[in-house]
Amino acid sequence: MDFETITLDIDGVRTVVKASGKGPAVLALHGAATLEGYDWARELAERFRVYLPFHPGFGESDPAPHLNGMQDLIVHNLRLVAALGIDRPHLVGHSMGGWMAAEMAAVAGERFGRLVLNAPAGLNHPDHPGADLATIGPEALPGYLAHNVDVALRYFPGGSHCPPLEEFLAARGKEGEALQSILKVHGMGHPNLGRWLSRIPNETLVVWGEEDRMLPASQAPLWVERIPNARLLIIRGVGHFAMQEAPATVTAIGDFLAA
Template sequence: MDFEILHYDIDGVATAVRVIGKGPAVLALHGAATIEGTDWARGLADRFRVYLPHHPGFGDSGEATHIAGMQDIVVHNLRLVAALDLDRPHLVGHSMGGWMAAEMAVVAGERFGKLVLNAPAGLNDPDHPGADLSAIGPDALPGYLAHNVDVALRFFPGGAECPPLDAFLAARERESRALGNILKVHGMGHPNLRRWLARIPNETLIVWGEHDRMLPASQAPIWQELIAHARTLLVPQVGHFAMQEDPRVVRGIGDFLAS
């Protein structure tokens, strides 16, 4: 089964959406880069139609220099859902995309079905801090993304799923600028996110790799406590790229969405 690529103009921003599968709609939001691609979604495609947009300035989507924080991305995505004409799609977010999905559910949870937050960023809990990206060198980064570092290395220069070096570097530079626009106000989170999460009405699954070095799994109980209808799936022997490291993670997400 191959991906389709759809193109939309969302308030002047050229937005690319990869789509695969048939069934109930799932909107899946990537993290702070597009390094790991979208092949993981094939594990849902037999039961769901999965929509995987590239955020403004990321991947195949156009620039959006007006972005001045996460709230602009939340509005962009809500308008994208309307353009796609999706009726209460399930919402899945990984890392920064998990923070994004959580804020979308806070303000418009009734527009979505179930919610999956896979190692979500955003809380910045001082007792359970995430990794300091500025202190991680390029050679060390794969070890922060996957417990089995060989899985992450597939997506980096020399790996089987990495584009040519010049394309890889150009994408990282471009996405770094776009990420900076999202983070320029509050960094990787919002100081009031903890207060907002109680507004999420959706049945929610918190997914976390027990060996996540980017965002610690010790945050999972906090998210579960703050979201009324949440439960947690802790996955052994995987890291931040849990869906790429163990296909059972994707199957577990699918079982939750289908139940």
């Protein structure tokens, strides 16, 4: 199933969205990099119309150095939904995209259908710390992304899903600058996010890979306890890239959205 490219101007930022499929709309938000691509969404696109935007400064979207912190991206994405003309799409977010989706639902949950948070970042609970990216060398990073390291290695230089080295490095450099614009306000999260989660009105599925080394699965109950209509799905034997390691994860997400 092919993906079409939609290009929109959102407050002066050229924003690129990949879209595929037919059916109820799903807005899927990627994490702090785009190296794993969006092939995982092909199965979901067999049941839904899936929209996969690149955040400003990530993937094919243009940089937006005036954006500072996650709250600017929340406004950007709410404007993006309006520009796409989609009514109450389901909302799916992975890692940093999960944090993003959670804040969007806390602020404007009535504008969305169901919510899926896949190993979301953002809580920064001191008893359940995530990995410190500053201490992880490039050679160790694949082991933090996937329990089966061979799955993650596909997206790194020399792997079957990786572009030429120059393109890979250029993309990581560009996305690193965009990520710093998000993190410079409160880091990878917000000190009040835990308080806001009770405002989320949406039926919510929290998905977590049991072997996640990037964001530990011990965080999952914290999310479920704070979101009023949340349930938990732990995927055994996989890490942070649960959808890539276990395609049945995508099936389970689709079943939840279709319920």
